[in-house]
Amino acid sequence: DIQMTQSPSTLSASVGDRVTITCRASQSISSWLAWYQQKPGKAPKLLIYKASSLESGVPSRFSGSGSGTEFTLTISSLQPDDFATYYCQQFSGYSTFGGGTKVEIK
Amino acid sequence: EVQLVQSGAEVKKPGESLKISCKGSGYSSGYSFTNYWIGWVRQMPGKGLEWMGIIYPGDSDTRYSPSFQGQVTISADKSISTAYLQWSSLEASDTGIYYCVRAFYYAPGSYFDSWGQGTLVTVSS
Numbered sequence: 001d002i003q004m005t006q007s008p009s010t011l012s013a014s015v016g017d018r019v020t021i022t023c024r025a026s027q028s029i030s031s032w033l034a035w036y037q038q039k040p041g042k043a044p045k046l047l048i049y050k051a052s053s054l055e056s057g058v059p060s061r062f063s064g065s066g067s068g069t070e071f072t073l074t075i076s077s078l079q080p081d082d083f084a085t086y087y088c089q090q091f092s093g094y095s096t097f098g099g100g101t102k103v104e105i106k
Numbered sequence: 107e108v109q110l111v112q113s114g115a116e117v118k119k120p121g122e123s124l125k126i127s128c129k130g131s132g133y134s135s136g137y138s139f140t141n142y143w144i145g146w147v148r149q150m151p152g153k154g155l156e157w158m159g160i161i162y163p164g165d166s167d168t169r170y171s172p173s174f175q176g177q178v179t180i181s182a183d184k185s186i187s188t189a190y191l192q193w194s195s196l197e198a199s200d201t202g203i204y205y206c207v208r209a210f211y212y213a214p215g216s217y218f219d220s221w222g223q224g225t226l227v228t229v230s231s
Contacts, residue, residue, distance in 0.1 A: 001172075034217040036155075043205055043221035044155065055219065087155055091215025094171050095157040 002026055002090050006098035012106040019075040021101045023088035028068045032092035035064055035073045038100075039084045047086075048073065078103070107132050110144075110206050110222035117228045118196050125192035126225045128206030139187035140164040143209040143216060146180060146191045149224075150202040160209045160216055161189060169214065196229045203227075 003026035013019050023033070031051035036044040046055045048064035051071060061076040075082055083105055088098040109132040118124055128146075130139040145160035159170040163182040170180070182189040189206060204225045207218035 032212060032215060036218075043224055044218075045221070046217070046219045049210075049217050049219070089155070089157075089217060091212055091217050093215055095215045095217070097155040097157070100154050 002029060002093045002096055004088055004090055004096055004098035006086075006088055006101050008101060009099065010102045010104065012104050013078050014106045015078055015080060017078045017106075019078050019082075019103060021073045021086055021088075021103075023066075023071045023073070023098050025069045025071075025090055025092075029090045029092035031067050032090055033064070033066070033071050034089045034091065035062075036087045036089065037082075037084045038087065044087065075103075108208055108220040110208065110220055112204075112206055112222040112225045115226040115228070117230070119231055120195075120197055120229055122196050122229075123192070123194050124196055124227065125190050126204060126227070128189045128191075128222050130187045130189070130208070140184045143211045144182065144189040145207045145209040145216060145218060146178075146189075147205045147207055147218065147221075148174075148202050149205065153202075157216075158191070158204075160211060162211075163187075163189065169211075196227075198229050198231075200227060201229050 005024045033051045035048040038044040052064045085100045085102045113127045140163045143160045146158040148156045158174040159180045161168045161180045163184040179192045206222040208220040209216040
């Protein structure tokens with residue numbers, strides 16, 4: 001299995017902050033990576049696919065970058081609606097998810 | 107807009123069988139439930155996400171995560187746009203929320219652009 005490691009596991013930030021979450025793969029996955037947002041009690045929501053493609057309807061303050069083994073999700077200016085848990089997921093091999101990053105209010 | 111509507115919460119005892127469902131609707135003109143892979147993702151209480159497997163309703167081609175192969179069965183009835191996840195003998199460790207998803211398949215992996223609301227399965231004696 002390809003292991004996905006996210007950091008940090010928890011991030012405290014304020015509205016308006018630029019936020020970056022990192023995801024590392026245990027082997028190269030090219031650009032076969034997606035990012036999801038999950039709020040408490042809700043299903044996850046797709047934000048980014050193929051490392052940097054923004055899903056339709058997702059605000060442009062979200063962006064993804066990287067290839068190979070290292071990837072980042074950036075929120076350019078954190079909004080109140082963005083406090084949530086974020087997961088990366090590789091789909092190069094059998095799909096596996098990172099452990100999640102909780103973005104909480106500072 | 108694609109909608110995946112799942113069956114309701116279940117409370118079962120260890121050893122019991124269970125089948126939960128996921129009905130697809132709202133596909134845009136020219137596309138249908140049979141043209142997309144449908145998958146299942148587990149989230150254990152307070153934990154992360156685990157991909158279980160996917161099925162192509164058009165021909166019932168099914169792929170399983172090695173972690174779930176032999177533990178569950180995924181099926182679909184394209185005539186009623188519904189996918190299923192079933193267990194023959196539940197264990198307490200099967201407790202969790204199960205999401206059905208629309209999957210874009212890039213063999214052997216896939217990503218998921220639409221999610222059902224989740225079905226909570228509780229297994230307890």
